[in-house]
Amino acid sequence: MQKTEKPFVEVNNLYKVYDGFSSVLDNVSLEIARGEIACIFGPNGCGKTTLLKIIAGIDKDYQGKVLIGGKSPIEVRTGIVPQDYDMTLLPWRNTVDNITLPLEVNGYSRRVLREIVVEFLKKMGIKLPLLSPVYKLSGGQKQLTVIARTLINKPEFLVMDEPFASLDSSHFFQIADVLKRIWNLTEVSTVLVTHDLVTAVLLSDQIFLFSPKPGRIVHCEKISLPEPRSVSDPLFVETVNYLQGVFLMGGE
Amino acid sequence: MKRRVILSGLVLLLLWALLSYSGVVDSFFLPTPLEVGEKFVELISSGRLFVDIGGTFGRAILSLKISAIIGVPVGLLIGLSTGLREWLEVPIEFFRSLPSPAIFPLLMVFLGIDEKSKIAGTVFACVFPIIVQTAYGVINGNRWRVKLVRRMGFSRRRMLFKVVIPEALPYIFVGLRNALSLSLISTMVVEMLMTGNIGVGYSIFDAYQRFRISEMYAYILTAGLLGWMVNKLFVYFENRQLHWVRQ
Structure with missing residues (x-):
């Protein structure tokens, strides 16, 4: 594979173990290009939020290599949208x-x-x-x-943890619109965690499917559906179904 | 709701009147509401009551201020530093459990029997609830919120004022409210035990020693009303300051 530019987010052989024995992330490697919107999709408890905390520079306790724009995650001006707005x-x-x-x-x-x-x-x-x-x-x-x-x-970098999890559907589309506008205006590289495939396919350029705990990337899919995407577009539905199938098969 | 509150006051008064007029309780020990009322008016018109209230209130508030100035920063430090917390846990638990009148004699030995030991005694009673509640506030503060704001690049000092203290404020107010009640209680005890000639506590004790029973009742009533009003005022102020807490 040829690359003209170094990826913006580089995660290599990342391991995270809680309390010495409970493995949460197991050899995770991923690359995200500059300006790309990447989705991390997986079941609850698969270490999505942990991965997010690590690349956001909040959790500094891990093994492996994590670079954001060539720098350590702590040095990057990262915008963090956490799961629970009331908490933040x-x-x-x-x-x-x-x-x-x-x-x-x-x-x-x-x-x-x-x-x-x-x-x-x-x-x-x-x-x-x-x-x-x-x-x-x-x-x-x-x-x-x-x-x-x-x-x-x-x-320089935006990470969002389930930004739609506690919203009803009317708010979902409102905020999805705002995000699309923001991405058009700023081209900020983004990692978005979700457990909803429709969200993932609607918003992202690339989707990483995670296995249940300990989190491992089982599949990576580039989404090249044309913009604006619509949830009723047959191609859209097909993509979601395809990914659903891949996920259920465990990434085979 | 409001009507019941007023009614309950009237019922209490009626009960008192019933007990004293019927002679169930010896009228020497329990004067009639009218007698106490007369004494009350007399104390108000002579201005004596206000002097006493001013004296007690002044001491209580001064002690409370000193307690807050000591207690809030100490509580913050204890809340922020696990090491300090472990060091100070035993002494704080010990002194907090010590009823403050137990050390009044000690204070009198060290500071004499004038205002200084009265204030010190009350500060001793008030400072621990403030320390403990403030520390709780910091410890129970939202860790995630602190981490997230810290990640925005704030210095520790800015974090303290922007997040840690506002977050602990509801707890600090609980501490202050407890301390406020304690300050009035302690001031009155101190006034009874240590010499002086002004204060509600002093006057209750003085009236008791001179067998002026109606006067004693008038002052006891005053003490109760004072505590009640001060608490009401504080809660009102607290609700205004902490408008977000009840949401």
Whole structure:
């Protein structure tokens, strides 16, 4: 296989063992090109979130080689969208001040920060009640707040852990649209964890199928369906079914 | 709801009146509400009651402030550092379990019998709940949230003010509320035990020693109302500050 560019995400022979004996990730190797959207699909407990924490630079305790843009995961400006938005928003702040949080490292004034947020949300086409306390937002709005907060700092790398898991379907399409727009505008390389194949096929360029615990990559599929993708497109349905079959067969 | 609250107060008053007027309890030990009421008015019009309330309240609040200034930072440190926590666990558990009046004599020996030991005694009573609750707040704070915000590149100091303290705030308020009640209790005990001539506690004890039973009741009533009102005020303030907690 010929490559013109070094992959953006390089994971080589990654192992992760909890408490000395419980193996979670077993020899995982994967490559993701710059600007690519990759999905990690697998059953619950297969180490998807663990892998995400490692490439996001939160979990530093692993064996193997992990490089993001040629650097160690900790050195990369990574945007993280965790699974549970309630656990990550700061409930004592209102919406806009939650979104400004990553920028506060730089020590801008509050007014400047808010202006940046308003400008940014306009560009991304995200509408949110900015002055409302976050606990008053709906689930979809909370998730949008987390996504906006993650992207405001112009991350080089975006990781998302089940960003749709706690949303109903109307919110799903709303947020999927926002993400597509963001990817068009920023071309940020993204790793997305999901246990839903429709999500995976709808959004990603490449899908890694994981086996049940300990997590191992059993199959890797490039998705080259034309944009915009539609869930009712026969080709789309066929792809989902095909991957479902591959997954059930254990990647054969 | 509101009506029941008022009604329950009236029922209590009626019960009291019944007991005293009927002579079931000797009227020397339990004066009628009217007698106590008269004494109450007398104490208010002479201004004496306000001086006493001011004295007790002033001591309690000063002690509470000192306790918070010591207790919150110590609690934060203990919450943040496992090592420190292990070092201080036994001393804190010991002193926390020690009823504060037990060390009043000791304080009097070291600090004399004036204001200093009164304040110190109350601080001793108040500081431990604040330390323990603050530490709990930090320990029970959301680890994942802390990790995630830390990954955004915040320094430890910024993390403290942006995440750790707000996260611990509900617990800190519980500590402060407990300490507030304790500060009033302890101040009144201190006023009874240590010399002085101003304060609700002092006046209860003084009235008792002079057999001015209605006056004693008036002051006891005052103590109860004071504690109740202060608590109400604090809860109101707490709900405003911690608007996100009840969601």
